[in-house]
Structure formats: structure tokens, C-alpha cells
Amino acid sequence: MxxxxxxxxxxxxxxxxxxxxxxxxxxxxxxxxxxxxxxxxxxxxxxxxxxxxxxxSVKPATLPTIFDVFLKTRAKMDTPATPAAAAATPSASTLKVPTAEDKTAAESFKAKGNSHMSTRNYEEAIAAYGKAIELDPTNPVYYSNRAAAHSSTNNHTDAILDAESAIEVEPTFVKAYHRLGHAHYSLSDYSAAAAAFRRGLELDPSNASLKSGLQNAESRVVDEDASTTADAPPAAPSGGGGLAEMLRGLGSGALAPGAPPGGGPDLASLMNNPMMMQMAQQMMSNGGLERMMSNPALANMMGRVQSGGGMPSMDELLSDPGLREMASQLGAGAGAGAGGAGRS
Structure with missing residues (x-):
């Protein structure tokens, strides 16, 4: 859970x-x-x-930021309504073709953005990279750099969008996969982070940063899986075999005070066992009790007790074909009640 x-x-x-x-x-x-x-x-x-x-905790992410990623990702699937939106979200069929002057000016804005990053003026860097993208939306570096600036302000949702935009412009731009993995990791989406790092490593198998990122992300995925497994409730018994094992375990314990000799189970423990109580309720509701009471093996066992022979041991119970059949009936009745019909 x-x-x-x-x-x-x-x-x-x-x-x-x-x-x-x-x-x-x-x-x-x-x-x-x-x-x-x-x-x-x-x-x-x-x-x-x-x-x-x-x-x-999923910090530094919050529910609104995670939801924002979903909304913006869904919006990316729609056709941009304005030229500005088209520049911000590239598509192979709608990208503006920059002129030589546009490319020169874009490089100038990129340099300003890099300068702002070095002085930790991240908002100014974001604005500068945005200007570069408007002038030349075909350069993946500008999106990747702006993704880094967004992540520096803990705005990992927009960092994901920019990293994906860089990959859309140039699918072989390796650095964008690292930006994408880092943003997903920061939002505690470790499976998505691992997927991004793997995609980058397919292009550059020797990239140390991607290898480190993948190792960290996969370790967190394993931790989450282990936590989910630990939270899962134990499985209920599903047949005569599980019932036999439970009875054998009860029978091997110490006898209750005042219990008759002969290796019988601790009846107090038996009646307090939740599985046994559930089986008893299910047997009463599905006719299993009547079937068990009509079993000849049960009549023989009760006759033995009445004649002073004592209760049979658990190993003796489970080795006797008739009693084993009785246990199987009991378990099958409980299993049917617990698991429901096998056909739809």
C-alpha cells in the first residue's frame, strides 16, 4: 500500500x-x-x-506540482494555438526555421543564461534561455539548459517538459536524458527516472553520470517494491494442504493445561486461530459441516475417544486416508468460501 x-x-x-x-x-x-x-x-x-x-514523503514535489506535470504533458499532445506556444513546445512539423541572424542572437541569449546560472540568478537564466528558444527552437541545448535552470529552482515539472522538448528536437541529445532523469528523480518518480537514464545509456553506454543516476534510481525502485511487499497482507490458505499444515503446526505445540494425552492440538489455540474461525463460519454457510459430520472417519475417531482410546496424534490424523479426506473436504469448503467461484 x-x-x-x-x-x-x-x-x-x-x-x-x-x-x-x-x-x-x-x-x-x-x-x-x-x-x-x-x-x-x-x-x-x-x-x-x-x-x-x-x-x-515525495518532497520536494507536492500534489499540485505533480498534477501540473500531468496537465502540461497532456497539453503538449495538442496542437499549439499560438506561435509563442509552438516555440515553447517543439514539433517536427511546426518548428520555426531560424535565420543566420536568429541563430547568432540566440547564442547571445544562451551565453547570458549561462552567465546567470553561474551567479545563481536562475530566474534571469530561465528568461534568457526562453529568448534563445524563441529565436531558434531547433537547438536542443537551449531547452536542456532551461531544464537545468528550472530544476535549480525546484521547478522539476517544467524541467521535465523542457528536457522532453530537447529530446523531441534531437532524440540523440544525451544530456537531455540526464536532465529528464534528474527531474523525475527529484519528484520521487524513480521508475520514470530509471527509464530516462536507460534511454540515455543506449546512446552513450560509457556515460558515468547516466550510470550513476540509473543505479540510484533503480535502488529506490527496489526499496519501494520491498516496502510494498512488506505492507501486503499474508495470503489466506486455499485448500486441504494449507489446512493440514496449519493443523500440523498447532498439533506440534504444547498441550493446553488439562488436555488429554495423545498428541492432540492445543484446542484453545485452535479456537483462537483467525483462519480456523473463518473456516468454521464458511463451513456452516456452505454445507461443509454436514458433509464432515457424515464422514465415516469422523465417526470412527469419535468412537475411539468414547471407548477411552484418546485423541489420535496429529501425524496419525494426517496419515489416515479417511481423516485426510475429511481435512481435504474441510479445506475445500473453506477455500470455496474464501476465494469465490472459479468461473465467471
Whole structure:
């Protein structure tokens, strides 16, 4: 459930931020606070738990920035409505063909952008690279540089768009894949980051930066998978074999105080076992109890007990063909109730 819990934490953080920054009217604050608490409880997410927050946080990304990436990516699939939009989002059929003067001026703006980057004036750098793109939208370097500037301001959503634009202009421009992977990684989308680094390595297998980025991204993907597996509930038994193993495990334990000898299971543990309780309920509802009571093996076992022979041991129960068949019936009845019909 880890990815769902990440989403839930992001939603709760968004609601809390909306309360604090005045986005929500005061009359609605109490309702939102209650909603946040209910959502957290439903998905077992506690935003005040520091350890859980560290595990689930997607910072520096936020729910609005992630949603913004989706909206802008979807917008890229549409035909640009204005020349300015066409320059910002390149397409092979709509790119402006720059003149020699345009290219010279664009290089001048790129140089200004590089200068602003060196002094950490990132907004000025973004503006300068934007001017270069308007003049020459066929040069992937300008998009790639602006992607780096966006990432420097933690605006990784726009960095992704610019990196993708650079790749669209020139699919063999390796640096753009690194920019794209870095932006996805910063937004905690490690699978997308790994995919971007891999695409770059296909073009430049010896690129150390791409190799390092891929290794880091893949390690985080593995961590997420391990966390999801750890959060998964244990599988329920699905037949007579699983039931036999459960009974054998119960039978091998110490006898309950006052229990008769003979290697029988701890009945207190048996009745307190959730799986056994579930099986009993399902047997009563699907006729399994009647079938078991009519089994000759059960009658023989009860006759043995009544004549003073004591309860059979668990190994003896499971080695007797008749009793094993009874256990199989019990398990099959429970399995049918738990798993539902096998045909649709």
C-alpha cells in the first residue's frame, strides 16, 4: 500500500496547506480538518509520525506540482494555438526555421543564461534561455539548459517538459536524458527516472553520470517494491494442504493445561486461530459441516475417544486416508468460501 499511502499523505498535506495559506474559507476549515483525519485513518497514514512521513514523503514535489506535470504533458499532445506556444513546445512539423541572424542572437541569449546560472540568478537564466528558444527552437541545448535552470529552482515539472522538448528536437541529445532523469528523480518518480537514464545509456553506454543516476534510481525502485511487499497482507490458505499444515503446526505445540494425552492440538489455540474461525463460519454457510459430520472417519475417531482410546496424534490424523479426506473436504469448503467461484 506504500504508493497509495504516499498519495494520501500528499492529499493531507495539500489540504493542510490550503487551510494555512487561506485558500479555504474559515467556515470550511473544521470540515477539512475532519476530512483529513478520516482519510488518514482509513489508509493508516499519520502525518505527525516522523518516521512514516520520511518513508512516504515525495518532497520536494507536492500534489499540485505533480498534477501540473500531468496537465502540461497532456497539453503538449495538442496542437499549439499560438506561435509563442509552438516555440515553447517543439514539433517536427511546426518548428520555426531560424535565420543566420536568429541563430547568432540566440547564442547571445544562451551565453547570458549561462552567465546567470553561474551567479545563481536562475530566474534571469530561465528568461534568457526562453529568448534563445524563441529565436531558434531547433537547438536542443537551449531547452536542456532551461531544464537545468528550472530544476535549480525546484521547478522539476517544467524541467521535465523542457528536457522532453530537447529530446523531441534531437532524440540523440544525451544530456537531455540526464536532465529528464534528474527531474523525475527529484519528484520521487524513480521508475520514470530509471527509464530516462536507460534511454540515455543506449546512446552513450560509457556515460558515468547516466550510470550513476540509473543505479540510484533503480535502488529506490527496489526499496519501494520491498516496502510494498512488506505492507501486503499474508495470503489466506486455499485448500486441504494449507489446512493440514496449519493443523500440523498447532498439533506440534504444547498441550493446553488439562488436555488429554495423545498428541492432540492445543484446542484453545485452535479456537483462537483467525483462519480456523473463518473456516468454521464458511463451513456452516456452505454445507461443509454436514458433509464432515457424515464422514465415516469422523465417526470412527469419535468412537475411539468414547471407548477411552484418546485423541489420535496429529501425524496419525494426517496419515489416515479417511481423516485426510475429511481435512481435504474441510479445506475445500473453506477455500470455496474464501476465494469465490472459479468461473465467471
Amino acid at each position: 506504500s504508493s497509495k499511502q504516499q498519495l494520501v499523505l500528499s492529499i493531507i498535506d495539500f489540504l493542510n496547506t490550503s487551510i494555512k495559506d487561506g485558500t479555504v474559507k474559515q467556515d470550511d476549515v473544521e470540515a477539512l480538518e475532519i476530512a483529513s483525519q478520516c482519510i488518514g485513518e482509513a489508509f493508516d497514514v499519520d502525518p505527525t509520525d516522523a518516521a512514516q512521513r520520511t518513508r512516504l
